[in-house]
Amino acid sequence: MRWTGDRSGNLDDRRGMGGGGGLIGGGLGSLIIAAIVFFLGGDPSAVLQSSGQGMGAPTSQRELSQEDLKVREFVSMLTAENEQSWNEIFKEKGLQYRPVKVVLFEQATQSGCGTAQSAMGPFYCPTDETIYMDMSFFNELRNRFGADVGEFSVAYVMAHEMGHHVQNLLGILDKVHSRRQSGQLSESQINAESVATELQADFLAGVWAKKTESREKFLEPGDLEQAISAAEAVGDDNIQRQTSGYVNQESFTHGSSAQRKEWFMRGYTTGDINAGDTFSELIGNQRRGRF
């Protein structure tokens, strides 16, 4: 992808700070609410809770390398392009967009949803409206899950998390959360809601790519394929095959490789946020998740 000239001020780079990057006290006392984790599962509270103890192994303080600084600039650029595109899309709908914050960290850091750990993968915390990313995730994406990783894979993953922020602003996350808390959904219904939420974030990532392309002309040959490769790599079927050796569709929380690819591309080809009602289409409830 072609780098644009835009940079965002909403980036907090906590790498190289040592001591777990500003981690205070292990986070056990903090209020745990559902953050949206990119690929570990819809509800990471178990991960967040278990991360309270034995956590915060101090990372040594270090100077950021040239490569680190380049990554910072790249993430700042992607953040800026998300802000611009979503600002425009919201304005077209007569809505007001509120920018998200992005935190880069190493190993562990404090988040509004408890202790963030690199093993969780990138996630969005609705409480503090912040995306947390440890870039080592992308090595895992390549080495463990076989994605063709490049700059646009990072762009897709960030756009997916930004999609969760959009869902938050539109009130969709709140609705999903209260249905989950109601105690009236079965385990498999909860999982289906999670899949619809995640596939909608993939769809919104596609909408973002389309909008940004029309303004910036930033896509180069192979970029969409990189996004698709990342989307396929983090499909539940692929992850289950890699981690447990078998596939159980009922336990899907993010959708299959084919679905993730399909919804990202649907967002990209339509470029219309109204075409992404995954809740109606996958769960069949017309009133859920409407924009």
Ligand SMILES: [Zn+2]
């Ligand atoms: Zn997600």
